[in-house]
Amino acid sequence: MKKAVIIVVVVLVLVVGVTAYMNRGDLAAKQESQQDAYVIIMSEGSEVAKIDLEQLQQMNVVDVEANLKRSGKDPEKHVYTGVLLKEVLEEANVDTAGKDTVIMKAVDGYTSAIGMEETLQDDNVYLVFKIDGEPLGTKEEGGSGPLQVILAKDPFSQRWCKFVMEIDLQ
Ligand SMILES: Nc1nc2c(c(=O)[nH]1)N[C@H]1C(S)=C(S)[C@@H](COP(=O)(O)O)O[C@H]1N2
Ligand SMILES: [Mo]
DSSP: OHHHHHHHHHHHHHHHHHHHHHHHHHHHHHHHHHHTTEEEEEETTEEEEEEEHHHHHHSOOEEEEEEEOOTTSOOEEEEEEEEEHHHHHHHTTOOOTTOOEEEEEETTSOEEEEEHHHHTSTTSEEEEEEETTEEOOBTTTTOSBSSEEEETTOSSOTTOBTTEEEEEEO
16 A cells, blocks of 8 residues: 555656656746747648748838727737738648648747738738847846737737747648
8 A cells, every 4th residue: 555655756756857857848948039039930730830020020010000008908009010910821831722721839838820811811910029129138127028919900919929939820
């Protein structure tokens, strides 16, 4: 009986240790994605591209006006600077055929989803890096970047993804 208890305790300690060790890697990767300002593009669970701020700045960069609607506050109009997500996917040679959802994951654990149809619209979903002409700033700096996904046509902004880290096509 005593032996069984010891075995259980040892197994639990190992599980906790291994989980902590694995999360440590995750955490390092998260911090790196924010420091180096890049987003990983996944397609059905595997990485297909990695886009950093420098590459993004070489693409078709545009200014877009959008409403930031925070809960309990009046909508605020801001000008965001970035690239249409559709064009980012094209530039990165990511195949969108047969995919119907775009899942975005952020460094704070926030996840939001947008339909592929919306994503393929010409003036709606953007991967942005500036607000009103200034860098978005990181989470630590009280910002919403370095990279963020916005939906310009959405009157609410809860599906926007601040501190975006991963974009997963499914
Ligand atoms: N990563 C991340 N993105 C996010 C959120 C969040 O908590 N984390 N909140 C969402 C909500 S509810 C809103 S209204 C907008 C603006 O959030 P803010 O008021 O925190 O700036 O961002 C959206 N995107
Ligand atoms: Mo919100």
